[in-house]
Amino acid sequence: MYLAAGWCGGVIVPLNIRWSALENEDALKDCRAVALVVDKAFAATGAVLAQAIPSLTLIYADDGEVPAGMQGYEDLIAAHAPIPDAMRKAEDLAGIFYTGGTTGRSKGVMLSHGNLMANALNALGEGLFPGTSVYLHAAPMFHLANGAAMYSLLLSGGSNVMIPSFTPEGVMQAMQNDRVTDVLLVPTMIQMFVDHPALKNYDLSSLKNIVYGASPISEAVLARASAALPNVQFTQAYGMTELSPIATLLHWKEHIGEGKAKGRQRAAGRATLGCEVRIVDAEDRTVPYGTVGEICVRGDNVMMGYWERPEETARALAGGWMHTGDGGYMDEHGFVYVVDRVKDMIISGGENVYSVEVENAVAQHPAVAQCAVIGIPHEAWGEQVHAVVVTKAGATVTADELIAHCKALIAGYKCPRSVEITETPLPLSGAGKILKRELRQPYWENRERRVS
Known part of the structure; x- marks a missing residue:
């Protein structure tokens, strides 16, 4: 669906499967969505949403009988001829990604085709997800960290492995069966994965790299993970949806040896390729090294803005820099340390x-x-x-x-x-x-x- 939306010139809006129907209804109304694709697991929720939004076309993309009131995905393919590539440009809107709202209502983050490709190429330039990668999608794909990895893998010629949802043993089984080399997990998933008693029962020898992000990892969990998976490299990615999503990377070498001795495993890394990072005070002035301020990012990966929210867009992108709302400092070597949150x-x-x-x-x-x-x-x-x-x-x-x-x-x-x-x-x-x-x-x- 990500690829089809781009090909036909549409805009994809991935919905959060953990939100309530009311929250997703608000997002659909906000962006004036015209079609909703559901599978068997979300067919009932889709029907509820369609009742609330009569103009919404429901498309059923799963095996089995098509529920009443929905159009079958395979039937639509059979009944229509292929369409040409809409040839969207870098500056055209590719997707709206809803993130929690600081004012109590979700904001739609507008990302262009150029934003998404900039992030994908930046990741490849950093050595993530080469053509030999077999990547496991264990985190939900409405989260841009996992969804965006798909673009890098498609560009490099790597392979995408899908599982319905995260469970420790489900991840282990997929890694063993499909010889997975790379995966992105949030720290909570890593903790559940490495602490699971079944870990020793699976052949995980193909696994080479775990990228983690979304929140800082505790040193205790990182130590247990490194001990349990001694041949796996750990890479931290820091960013946010508004950055498509990567701003900084902490490479695996900084987690061990000299980097660890210098305490760099506690950092969020240095600015990734194509990004600039600076730390500013309340007046938007760059602060000296070691001084805590707000982390700001500039680059081709920075969002177009918030959907139909010009005032919030202007505040977030003041001076051409994305103001992350995270408090941190930078050392003299360019490593960024996240220490607090400016926003609630x-x-x-x-x-x-x-x-x-x-x-x-x-x-x-x-x-x-x-x-x-x-x-x-x-x-x-x-x-x-x-x-x-x-x-x-x-x-x-x-x-x-x-x-x-x-x-x-x-x-x-x-x-x-x-x-x-x-x-x-x-x-x-x-x-x-x-x-x-x-x-x-x-x-x-x-x-x-x-x-x-």
Whole structure:
């Protein structure tokens, strides 16, 4: 579908399979989608979405009988002649990729054909995914890190191996059967994979490289992974959807030997080919080496903007640089270290969770007077969504009731896993803004970085 959309001159909008139907309905309406392709697993959800959006054409792409109200993918192919390549240009829109919204609603990241190809070529130039690669798509392809890898593999002549979803043993089985050489996993997946008791039962000798990203990896997990897979090289990719998605790479050599002795395994790497990275202060001025500021990126991989959100686009791309919202510093050798987040975002199990979106859900409960959502450390997921709630006078609510309330409104992975209920007002700045740094402090003190 990625390739077909580009060929015919359309725009692909991959939907998040973990979102609720309401969240995906909002995305479809926002971009005014005209067709939705579903398989057996999502046929029922597709029918619900089509009821909410009558203009949506449903296409069923799977084996078995085509459900009522849908058109069969194979039937459409049989009934139509091939069409010529629309010959889209580099500056033409290729896809809209929805990411969590800092204002409580998802934003559509517009990526051009040029953006996607720039990232694909940058990765190949760095030595990732050569023509000999057999790459396993274990992470979901609506996540651009995994979806974008496909473009590099198609350009290099490598092979793509698909599995329906991530499970440790499913990954092991695919690696053994298809002699997989490369895979991208988020740190939570790596932890589940290398700690699984069945690891020793599979032949993983073909595996050469694990690329990890989406969130920092703990040194403990990295050490266990290296010990369990001594012949595998680990490469970190740091970036975001708005960057198509790679900004920096930390090559495998920096994880061992001299690089490790210098502490570089804790870095996010150096600017990848075709990218420039700088660290700026609140006035957008470049700060000295070793000084924490906001990480900014410039290059042909930087997005076109946010779909129909010119003001947010202008803020994000001020001065021609993508402002990532991540706090970090750069050393004199160009290595970037991510230490905090400027924006209120939590990364749990490799998924971005914007605190404002969760707060909007929590605040809809009638017992809630005030709330704040923060990320706290979690051994398995990296970060855990935690809500601090002030109840209205005379009102009572339990943590379980609040969590159940949120699950009816937003995707399960976004919902708080823990809730602190208090009658004490939350700390405020002079401007009346909740001081989330003070709420996070007890959980993150004595840690080198305030992201996990």
